[in-house]
Amino acid sequence: MARPHQEFGIDFGLSGLIKWFHYPRVGSEAAGLDVIASSADRYEGAFARRLLEDALRLLDSPLSGQAVTTLWLAGTFRDFDLERLGIDGRQWLRRIADICTARIRRDDPSFTPTVPAAAPVGGLSDAVLAEIRAVGAALEATSANHSYSAVPYVVPTLERVVTEVDPELGFRLFLRAMKAFFVPISDATYDRYVALGKLLGLDEAVVDDGDFNWLDQGLSPR
Numbered sequence: 550m551a552r553p554h555q556e557f558g559i560d561f562g563l564s565g566l567i568k569w570f571h572y573p574r575v576g577s578e579a580a581g582l583d584v585i586a587s588s589a590d591r592y593e594g595a596f597a598r599r600l601l602e603d604a605l606r607l608l609d610s611p612l613s614g615q616a617v618t619t620l621w622l623a624g625t626f627r628d629f630d631l632e633r634l635g636i637d638g639r640q641w642l643r644r645i646a647d648i649c650t651a652r653i654r655r656d657d658p659s660f661t662p663t664v665p666a667a668a669p670v671g672g673l674s675d676a677v678l679a680e681i682r683a684v685g686a687a688l689e690a691t692s693a694n695h696s697y698s699a700v701p702y703v704v705p706t707l708e709r710v711v712t713e714v715d716p717e718l719g720f721r722l723f724l725r726a727m728k729a730f731f732v733p734i735s736d737a738t739y740d741r742y743v744a745l746g747k748l749l750g751l752d753e754a755v756v757d758d759g760d761f762n763w764l765d766q767g768l769s770p771r
Contacts, residue, residue: 558754561596563603564721566645567624568758571729574628578636581629585645589652601649602665603718604642609664610714612706614639619706624725627698667715668750674716676745681707681723684732691730698730717749728760735764 560568566588575581589597607617617638618631631641646662653660681688685704693701703726711719724742727734734742739761746756 557592557596557599558752560721560725560755560758562599562721563607563645563718564624564725565596566600567621567722567725568760570625570629578634582644582648585648586652589649594652594656597649597652601646601653601662604646604649605662605664606715606718607710608639608642608646610710612709612714616706616709617642619700619702620710620722620726622698622700623692623703623706624722624729626729627700668717670716670749673745673748674711676748677711677716677720677723678708680720680741680745681711684727684734684738688727688730688732691732692726695730717751720745720749721751721755724756728758728762731762733762733764739763 557565559565566585569584569588570581575584589600614637618641619638621629621631621638621641631638650660650662681704689702689704692703693699707719707723707726710722739757742756743753746753
């Protein structure tokens with residue numbers, strides 16, 4: 550089993566931060582930095598550590614600034630548009646990391662940020678890739694062809710996160726993109742997501758934060 554994240558009971562790290570940029574729209578760079586600082590302060594600064602881990606993993610990866618931008622735009626539904634603001638994706642991650650590091654040092658002045666060691670995931674990379682590919686055509690068509698929030702290459706970029714960065718982070722960013730673009734899922738799909746999330750150390754509240762688009766609106770996971 551991968552690392553547990555039960556201390557929050559909500560989506561956390563970069564995927565959790567992205568949600569707060571999607572609801573509601575954040576219109577300026579200064580406002581965006583304020584959201585990051587506020588997020589880093591949550592749970593007495595514990596959120597900052599999880600967010601910093603995600604940022605450092607991506608910064609240490611071979612993903613380009615454009616690839617990081619794609620992940621961000623997909624999750625935020627372009628409600629905080631890095632391209633419009635002229636901010637490179639890697640530059641934005643460094644700002645996130647700097648804010649998180651400053652928050653952690655308020656309690657631990659000697660803290661030195663380091664890229665976290667990869668968690669043991671066994672065959673879970675393949676399991677995450679299988680779920681992405683199961684809805685890949687629908688997600689890519691919806692995101693790339695959206696009338697006002699188009700984001701191309703979402704699926705191949707998510708696959709790279711899973712294989713080149715971290716499958717647990719890739720899974721969270723995948724779920725965030727599915728929710729942002731309102732790609733419908735079935736109850737069977739939901740059950741698979743919850744089961745896979747548990748194997749990755751994620752409780753059901755992280756997988757399902759109420760934003761899924763159900764094929765049958767009468768269905769409930771509970």
